[in-house]
Amino acid sequence: xxxxxxxxxxxxxxxxxxxxxxxxxxxxxxxxxxxxxxxxxxxxxxxxxxxxxxxxxxxxxxxxxxxxxxxxxxxxxxxxxxxxxxxxxxxxxxxxxxxxxxxxxxxxxxxxxxxxxxxxxxxxxxxxxxxxxxxxxxxxxxxxxxxxxxxxxxxxxxxxxxxxxxxxxxxxxxxxxxxxxxxxxxxxxxxxxxxxxxxxxxxxxxxxxxxxxxxxxxxxxxxxxxxxxxxxxxxxxxxxxxxxxxxxxxxxxxx
Amino acid sequence: xxxxxxxxxxxxxxxxxxxxxxxxxxxxxxxxxxxxxxxxxxxxxxxxxxxxxxxxxxxxxxxxxxxxxxxxxxxxxxxxxxxxxxxxxxxxxxxxxxxxxxxxxxxxxxxxxxxxxxxxxxxxxxxxxxxxxxxxxxxxxxxxxxxxxxxxxxxxxxxxxxxxxxxxxxxxxxxxxxxxxxxxxxxxxxxxxxxxxxxxxxxxxxxxxxxxxxxxxxxxxxxxxxxxxxxxxxxxxxxxxxxxxxxxxxxxxxxxxxxxxxxxxxxxxxxxxxxxxxxxxxxxxxxxxxxxxxxxxxxxxxxxxxxxxxx
Amino acid sequence: xxxxxxxxxxxxxxxxxxxxxxxxxxxxxxxxxxxxxxxxxxxxxxxxxxxxxxxxxxxxxxxxxxxxxxxxxxxxxxxxxxxxxxxxxxxxxxxxxxxxxxxxxxxxxxxxxxxxxxxxxxxxxxxxxxxxxxxxxxxxxxxxxxxxxxxxxxxxxxxxxxxxxxxxxxxxxxxxxxxxxxxxxxxxxxxxxxxxxxxxxxxxxxxxxxxxxxxxxxxxxxxxxxxxxxxxxxxxxxxxxxxxxxxxxxxxxxxxxx
Numbered sequence: 001x002x003x004x005x006x007x008x009x010x011x012x013x014x015x016x017x018x019x020x021x022x023x024x025x026x027x028x029x030x031x032x033x034x035x036x037x038x039x040x041x042x043x044x045x046x047x048x049x050x051x052x053x054x055x056x057x058x059x060x061x062x063x064x065x066x067x068x069x070x071x072x073x074x075x076x077x078x079x080x081x082x083x084x085x086x087x088x089x090x091x092x093x094x095x096x097x098x099x100x101x102x103x104x105x106x107x108x109x110x111x112x113x114x115x116x117x118x119x120x121x122x123x124x125x126x127x128x129x130x131x132x133x134x135x136x137x138x139x140x141x142x143x144x145x146x147x148x149x150x151x152x153x154x155x156x157x158x159x160x161x162x163x164x165x166x167x168x169x170x171x172x173x174x175x176x177x178x179x180x181x182x183x184x185x186x187x188x189x190x191x192x193x194x195x196x197x198x199x200x201x202x203x204x205x206x207x208x209x210x211x212x213x214x215x216x217x218x219x220x221x222x223x224x225x226x227x228x229x230x231x232x233x234x235x236x237x238x239x240x241x242x243x244x245x246x247x248x249x250x251x252x253x254x255x
Numbered sequence: 256x257x258x259x260x261x262x263x264x265x266x267x268x269x270x271x272x273x274x275x276x277x278x279x280x281x282x283x284x285x286x287x288x289x290x291x292x293x294x295x296x297x298x299x300x301x302x303x304x305x306x307x308x309x310x311x312x313x314x315x316x317x318x319x320x321x322x323x324x325x326x327x328x329x330x331x332x333x334x335x336x337x338x339x340x341x342x343x344x345x346x347x348x349x350x351x352x353x354x355x356x357x358x359x360x361x362x363x364x365x366x367x368x369x370x371x372x373x374x375x376x377x378x379x380x381x382x383x384x385x386x387x388x389x390x391x392x393x394x395x396x397x398x399x400x401x402x403x404x405x406x407x408x409x410x411x412x413x414x415x416x417x418x419x420x421x422x423x424x425x426x427x428x429x430x431x432x433x434x435x436x437x438x439x440x441x442x443x444x445x446x447x448x449x450x451x452x453x454x455x456x457x458x459x460x461x462x463x464x465x466x467x468x469x470x471x472x473x474x475x476x477x478x479x480x481x482x483x484x485x486x487x488x489x490x491x492x493x494x495x496x497x498x499x500x501x502x503x504x505x506x507x508x509x510x511x512x513x514x515x516x517x518x519x520x521x522x523x524x525x526x527x528x529x530x531x532x533x534x535x536x537x538x539x540x541x542x543x544x545x546x547x548x549x550x551x552x553x554x555x556x557x558x559x560x561x562x563x564x565x566x
Numbered sequence: 567x568x569x570x571x572x573x574x575x576x577x578x579x580x581x582x583x584x585x586x587x588x589x590x591x592x593x594x595x596x597x598x599x600x601x602x603x604x605x606x607x608x609x610x611x612x613x614x615x616x617x618x619x620x621x622x623x624x625x626x627x628x629x630x631x632x633x634x635x636x637x638x639x640x641x642x643x644x645x646x647x648x649x650x651x652x653x654x655x656x657x658x659x660x661x662x663x664x665x666x667x668x669x670x671x672x673x674x675x676x677x678x679x680x681x682x683x684x685x686x687x688x689x690x691x692x693x694x695x696x697x698x699x700x701x702x703x704x705x706x707x708x709x710x711x712x713x714x715x716x717x718x719x720x721x722x723x724x725x726x727x728x729x730x731x732x733x734x735x736x737x738x739x740x741x742x743x744x745x746x747x748x749x750x751x752x753x754x755x756x757x758x759x760x761x762x763x764x765x766x767x768x769x770x771x772x773x774x775x776x777x778x779x780x781x782x783x784x785x786x787x788x789x790x791x792x793x794x795x796x797x798x799x800x801x802x803x804x805x806x807x808x809x810x811x812x813x814x815x816x817x818x819x820x821x822x823x824x
Contacts, residue, residue, distance in 0.1 A: 003361070003364040003365040006360075006361050006364040006365075007361060007364075007365075010350060010353070010357065010358075010360075010361045013350075013352075013353055013357065014350045014351070014352045014353050015352075017352030017353060017393070018352065024739070028739055028742050031742065031743075031746075032742060032746070035746045035749065035750065038750065039749075039750065039755050039756065042750075042756055042760075042761060042762070042765070043609075043756060045762065046617065046618075046756075046760045046761075047609045047612060047613060047617070048612065048613065049612055050605075050608050050609060050612055051608050051611075051612065089346075090346075092308065092313050092343070092346075093343070093346055093348070095311075095312065095313045095332065095336075096311055096313070096336055096341040097336055097365055098333045098334070098336035098337040098365065098366065099333070099336075099365055100333075173590060173593065173594075176594065177594075177597055180594075180597055180598065180601055181597075181601060184601055184604070184605060187608075188601075188604040188605055188607075188608050189604050190604070193600070193604070248313065248314055248315050248329065249314075249315050
C-alpha cells in the first residue's frame with residue numbers, strides 16, 4: 001500500500017503547524033479572491049452580458065480555477081518546485097527512500113496561501129454557482145481534471161530543468177500565463193488565441209471546458225477533458241522519469 | 256562471507272559546461288565486510304559525496320561497478336533503499352514543524368514497518384541513542400546536536416544493514432560531536448550495522464573508524480586500519496612558537512623547522528621519534544618563548560603525506 | 567540634487583542591463599493587454615458599441631495606459647520597504663547625507679523609466695494593432711507624462727504606505743492590500759466612470775486614481791491638462807507624507823536603537 005496518503009497527511013500537519021500564520025495566509029488569499037469577485041460584480045453591473053455569459057457563469061469559471069489552482073499549488077505545492085528541488089539537490093533525499101520519487105515529491109509539501117484558494121473555490125460555487133447535485137458533481141470532477149492538467153504541465157516544465165539545468169523560472173512564466181487566460185471566458189478570444197489555449201497554454205482544459213460542462217454537460221466533452229487530463233499526467237510522468245535518468249547520470253552539473 | 260559493500264573501478268565523470276569534463280571519481284575499488292566501521296576521508300571536492308551517491312543508487316557511474324548487500328545500487332535502488340540507511344549531515348529527514356515521532360510514523364509507513372512493531376522500535380532506538388525524551392517536541396525547538404540524534408533514529412528505524420553517513424558532524428560543537436560519534440559506535444556494536452562515514456574531520460577517524468580510506472582528486476590513496484595510520488602519520492604535531500626576539504634559526508631535536516617568520520616559527524614534530532613534551536621543554540629552555548601552541552596538522556597535510564608515501 | 571539624479575541613473579541602468587527580467591515583465595504585460603483587450607472588446611460589442619461614452623478604441627487605449635502606468639513600478643516595493651524598516655537596513659541608509667526616502671524614490675523612478683520605455687513602446691504598438699489608432703494623438707502624447715506622474719505618485723504612495731503599514735501589519739500583507747487599492751479604486755481594472763456613482767466618487771477622492779485612472783482617461787481621448795495638475799498635487803502630498811513617515815521612523819529608530 002502506498003505511503004502517499006500518509007505523506008500528504010504529514011505535509012498538511014507540517015503546513016498547518018503554525019496555525020496563526022497558516023490562517024493569516026489563507027485569509028489574505030481569500031481577500032484577494034474576493035477582490036476579483038468584486039471586480040466581476042462591478043463589471044457585470046455595468047455590462048450586463050458578455051457574449052452570452054452572465055455574472056454567475058463567470059463566477060463558476062472563477063471558482064473552478066480556484067479549486068484547480070488550489071489543488072495544484074496548495075495541496076501538491078511541490079509541483080511547481082521541481083526545478084528548484086533539482087537545483088538544490090533535494091531530489092537526492094527522495095532517492096534514498098524506497099518509494100517512487102514523483103508521487104512522494106508531489107505529496108511532500110503544501111502551501112498555505114494557495115490552500116486559501118482551495119477552500120474559497122468550492123465555497124464560492126456553493127454560494128453563487130447555483131449548486132444542484134449534478135452541477136456540483138460536474139464542478140468537482142471538472143476542477144479535478146483541471147488540476148491534473150495543471151500539475152502535469154508544471155511537472156513537465158520542471159522536468160525540463162533536469163535536461164537543461166537552471167531553476168525552472170521559465171515554467172513559472174507559462175504557468176502564470178495559463179492562470180491569467182483561465183480566469184476569463186474562453187469565448188472572449190479569437191481564432192489564433194483560442195488554438196493556443198487548447199494546446200501550448202492549456203487554459204481551455206483548466207477552466208474553459210469544465211465551465212462549459214457545468215453549464216451544459218455532454219458526454220463527448222467530458223470524455224475529451226478526461227483524456228486530456230490523462231495525457232498531461234502521462235506527459236508530466238514521462239518527462240520526469242526520463243529527466244530522472246539524466247539526473248542520475250549527473251548530466252547536469254550539480255555539486 | 257559476502258561483502259556488505261563492494262566497489263570495483265568506480266568512475267564518475269561530469270560533463271562541464273565550459274572546458275574539460277570533471278572526473279570526480281577516477282577508478283575506486285574497495286570492499287567492506289559486514290559489521291565494519293569505515294571512515295571515508297578526503298578534503299573537499301575529493302569525490303566522497305559522489306562515491307556515496309553511487310553506492311546509494313542516486314548517481315549512475317560512468318564506468319565500473321559496485322554492489323551493496325549484493326544489489327547493484329543504481330539498478331535496484333528501491334530494493335536497496337529498504338535495506339540501507341542514510342544520514343546526510345546538511346539535510347534533514349525530519350519535518351521541521353512536527354515532532355520527531357510524527358516523522359517516524361511516516362517513515363514507518365514508507366518502509367512498511369508493521370504497526371505492531373513501530374512503537375517498540377522507536378522506544379528501543381530512543382534508549383540506544385539517548386534521544387527518547389526528545390521525540391515529542393517539535394524539531395524546530397531542538398538544538399543541532401539533539402536533532403542529529405533524532406536523525407540517527409530516523410535512519411535506523413527500518414533496521415538497515417548498512418548505514419551511510421555523509422559529513423554528519425558538521426556544525427556540531429566538540430562535545431556534541433564526541434557524543435554523536437559514540438552513538439555511531441554503539442549502533443555498530445549493538446546492531447552489527449556496517450558503517451560508512453565520510454568526513455573531512457580527522458577526529459572522526461580517531462573515534463569512530465577502525466578502518467580508513469583516504470581519497471583525493473577522485474583516487475583512493477590509502478586504505479588501511481586506523482591503528483596503522485595513527486602510528487604512521489598522526490603522530491605528527493605542529494608547534495607554533497612566538498619569540499620575544501626572533502632567533503636566526505630554531506634547532507630542536509626531533510623537530511623539523513617548517514617556517515621561520517619575523518616573529519616566530521612553525522615546527523613539525525614526529526612524536527614517534529620524540530615525545531612532544533620534551534620538544535616543548537627544549538624550546539622553552541633554549542629560546543625566549545612568548546607564546547606556544549600545539550596542533551594537529553591539517554588534513555591536507557596528512558593527505559599529502561599519505562599521497563607522497565610509497566603504497 | 568545631483569545625488570538623487572545619481573540614484574535615478576543607477577535604477578535606470580540597472581534595469582536596462584537585465585534584459586531577461588525586462589522581457590519577462592513586458593511579456594506578461596503583453597498577455598494582460600491581450601486578455602483585457604479581448605474582455606473590453608466583447609463588453610463594448612454586447613453594449614451597442616459604447617459604454618458610458620467610451621468607444622472600443624477608447625477603452626482599449628485606456629486599458630493600455632492604465633496598465634503600463636502600474637507596470638512601471640517595482641512590484642512588492644511596499645513589502646521591501648516594510649522589511650527594510652523592520653530589519654533596520656534603513657538605519658544604515660540613514661548614515662548617508664541625503665534623504666533616505668528621496669534616494670529610494672529616485673532609484674525606483676529610474677527603474678520605472680527604463681521599464682516604461684520598453685513597455686510603452688511595445689504596448690502602444692500592440693494596442694494599435696488590436697484597437698486601431700488612438701482616439702486622439704495629442705491625447706496619447708499627453709499620456710506619456712501622465713504615465714510618468716502616475717508611476718511617481720505610485721512610488722511615493724508605496725513609501726508612505728509601506729512606512730505606516732509596517733507598524734500595523736506585516737510587510738507581505740501590506741503589499742496585498744496596497745495592490746488591491748490600485749486595482750479597483752485606482753481604476754486599473756475598470757475605468758472609474760463605469761463604477762456605480764457612490765464608488766466612483768470615493769475612488770476619485772483617493773490618491774490611487776491618479777496612478778491608473780488619469781493616464782487611462784487621458785489616453786482614451788481626453789487630453790485635459792487639469793488631470794495632470796491633479797496628479798502633480800497628489801504627488802506633492804504623497805511625497806510629503808512619505809518623507810514625514812520616514813522621518814518619524816528615523817526618530818523612532820534613534821530612540822529605540824533599531
